[in-house]
Amino acid sequence: MTTGVRIESALEAAVLRAESGAAPPKLAAAVRHAVFPGGARVRPQQSLAVAEAGGGENPVVADGAAAAIELLHCASLVHDDLPCFDDAATRRGRPSVHVMFGEPLAVLTGDALIVMAFDALARACAGAPELLIPLLTTLTRGVGLPSGIVAGQAWESEPSPPVEVYHRAKTGALFVATVMCGAAAAGADPLPWRLLGEKLGAAYQVADDLLDAVCGETQAGKPTGRDVALKRPSQAINLGLKEAHAHMQALVSEAVASIPPCGGAKGLKDLVRTQATRLAPKQLVRDAA
């Protein structure tokens, strides 16, 4: 099975469980809308690639961790799109959850997805219960307080957020959790992998800033020009487009260089490079070539 199929299967299993029995139909439909069809599934792809590179032990656990990470990412998108935050009417080229199902169900969709994530992780660990505590606490660090993605979003409500801290929490923390969960699922020590997560998170933050500054809504699949409109810190604005793109490429190189020696290092390096090229706005990649 390809990693793409493994990820979709694990997500489908989680969504099917949520839809089963006496589930309220609209919330069940909203949850499915939030998860399928997905975007590039960048985080679960990376998590599985690290698990494979680290030896590929416990594939069921690795799949569960990858699904949990993607469900948490989907939850953050649904809540970030709400009128009280980004007020984004589109996501992945389709109506966002609150536009399609209304605000109450969008709040509940995010809540349900967070719960589904931890549930998926726990179920995946049935055959290796000793892995659940390290995986779960790695994940909670990536999403919760004091410095996960929820904290990152909350920095936008502060008068002058420290930019580094804000970006590290909003984007970096989940990448760190992604990479470290992949390693932990494979039974490897996750600590040597932290730097890869930090570099990837930083690179993706620049990529997202560039996407917001350069692309139209059709290419991005979501409203753009929001950093200027919402006065959010943006490296595309601070550094200029060309400099920001060069900075992103440097971060990707540092990410590749940080990969610890392991059997599957080459494949993982290729994946990191390919994903990064795909994420940067096409017009900048062309200009830089």
Added chain:
Amino acid sequence: MTTGVRIESALEAAVLRAESGAAPPKLAAAVRHAVFPGGARVRPQQSLAVAEAGGGENPVVADGAAAAIELLHCASLVHDDLPCFDDAATRRGRPSVHVMFGEPLAVLTGDALIVMAFDALARACAGAPELLIPLLTTLTRGVGLPSGIVAGQAWESEPSPPVEVYHRAKTGALFVATVMCGAAAAGADPLPWRLLGEKLGAAYQVADDLLDAVCGETQAGKPTGRDVALKRPSQAINLGLKEAHAHMQALVSEAVASIPPCGGAKGLKDLVRTQATRLAPKQLVRDAA
């Protein structure tokens, strides 16, 4: 240590972890506002009472499970109070989180509390990792889809929710999880305890309907008369006040009768009766006496 002190200590430890390091100050303050000072802490009290009745093994795990349940309850209150749901300006006699900190931080407070709950549970299981999977999946069943409290809240967005299913999810599911987690934390089989949770959940739903119908905002600590205003099913309205109160008392008796034979059964029965008396609106208790 009394159970009250154990509960507040476990909650304080979770909130301190959330506030530590580089936490965004407003979100950290909002989380503390949502958790302290608490209400009657009915659910963690019951969870600990069941754990004690079941033998009192693993007190650290029992405390963690009790804190997790209360954090999830607090999360549901913060989100339920939002303008797009109940639009409640007060809670526990104080401004609700969105009134005090704004809507974005209220959404994030609920999210952070859900994550903190699973984190608290995982940390508490460090010395008994084999308990984490059953405890965690019992909790996710109580709060998520298809039939936990998130599903219960979502039924309010359906045109004609089946009343039994709605109430079982909105109130009953977390009581079932509360009681079963208490048993599981003590190393007992949680299944014989399910009926107690169901009966307690049903009793508390009637008590809440009565509170909404009979009390003013000062006594309830939150806006009342909401069931009529929001056209929500209410047993106080359907059965009439006197009948509904009698029904609640019958459910409490059934709850007490359902307690499985165990060492601490007597203390648990006393707690269930005392808590129920405290929860029913005083004027009805007086009239029925």
